[in-house]
Amino acid sequence: MEATLLSNLISALVFAGLGISVFLLTFLIIDRLTPYTLWREIIDEHNTALAVLIGAVALGMSLIIAAAIH
Numbered sequence: 001m002e003a004t005l006l007s008n009l010i011s012a013l014v015f016a017g018l019g020i021s022v023f024l025l026t027f028l029i030i031d032r033l034t035p036y037t038l039w040r041e042i043i044d045e046h047n048t049a050l051a052v053l054i055g056a057v058a059l060g061m062s063l064i065i066a067a068a069i070h
Contacts (some may be wrong), residue, residue, distance in 0.1 A: 015069050016027065018063045018069065019066065019069050020058075022065050023058075023061055023062060023065055026061050026065075027050065027061070038050065038054060042054070
């Protein structure tokens with residue numbers, strides 16, 4: 001039983017790490033494709049619409065990555 005629990009825990013950690021790394025990679029690609037710096041627009045310029053859009057994109061990417069890993 002402990003071997004199964006340890007195996008499941010290791011698998012969960014590997015898939016979580018894989019999902020987070022794919023998410024960060026896609027987020028960096030989106031940041032490079034936009035003509036401006038996303039963080040500067042959100043933080044310095046207080047662009048709320050862009051923050052909501054990036055949040056929606058992040059949720060969408062997370063759902064796609066989670067479904068692909070599952």
